[in-house]
Amino acid sequence: MGMEFGSKLKEWRNHRRLSQMGLAGEAGISTRHLSFLETGRSRPTEGMIIRLCEALEVNATESNMLFSAAGFTPRYQGTTNADQLPEEVAQAINLIMENHDPYPAVLLNSSYDILKANQGYLRFAALMGVDEPTDINMLDLLIASDMGKSLIVNWKEVARSLILRARSEAWLQGPSSPLHAHIKRLMEDEAVAEALSQDLENLQNPVPAAVLPITISLGALETSWITTITSFGSARDALVDGLMIEQSFPANEQTRMLVSQMN
Structure with a gap:
């Protein structure tokens, strides 16, 4: 030991x-x-x-x-299931996500796996053609998938910003964390590596932005969003450690009208 x-x-x-x-x-x-x-x-x-x-x-x-x-019982209680969260935490998360509807919102764990999604996300994911919208990793969906690369107009900027953010979180989580290994796998993709290297060479946006603009093409229609990720947890509470809520807001009237029609 x-x-x-x-x-x-x-x-x-x-x-x-x-x-x-x-x-x-x-x-x-x-x-x-x-x-x-x-x-x-x-x-x-x-x-x-x-x-x-x-x-x-x-x-x-x-x-x-x-x-x-060291041979001791783990000190901090933990869960990877959104249904096992403390009642008061689950209520707060549900309120945030439900009140954000009709706009998309998802609950992520520290590895960016989707644990829970509101109706706004499910409706928009269906428009994008996501087969299993709640059984997927958000980094894989937006960065690694062919769908993400083809539908996200500003894919390079999105990939760069998300990788930089995930890298900073992986540094905090440690070298043996699942997120650390996940980023290594993502960086094996030549397109992802190129997007990040361009950023470093040009010294633009060297740190992850507080908000992420993202433009998604749906045929002849382009939807524009501003996405935020809010950490929800405590460094000494494994039950909520690393939980994040990702919320997307329409960035223009055209996107707001589309959401209104979907609702």
Whole structure:
């Protein structure tokens, strides 16, 4: 158990680009003690794991993995099912999404999997020809799919912005997170890699924008949207850790009229 915890701790320290001295200082322990923890010569207490997780800014989900690696019961309760959320959290999410109707809104987990969708999203997804609109990953839908590449007029800008945002979130989630692995797979797509490299070369929009303009072509009709992603959760609550609500707003009158006709 000690070696498994130690290797994960070292992985996190390297991911945060901290020296042993740097992390020891942040956690308020000696460099020698930290070295013993990383090599498995010392076994951590639960209190020590909490202290190290706070120093490394490890979220609740990944903290649970460190507790398990050290032989402890995961400290933070978690779920991947929207139906298992605390009642007050579920009510708040439902209110936000229902009140956003007739415009699209979806609930995403930390990996961008769609957990829940309002009627506005389902109606528009049907127009786009999405076969299983709630059993899909949003990054795959918008970035990786042939449909996304063909229907999204400003696909390069959308892909670039979403990848940059997802990268920053993956950095917080850690090197072993599903999102980190997902981004690696997305970057194997030449079109995605090219879209991001152009951004870096031109030094334009080096960080993800707060809002994402997106134009979607539906035959002869182009719909324009402004999309926002709001984080919903706490770094110490695995039940809601990483949950996001993505909401789309019509950016012009033509799109508003289409939504009105669909409703």
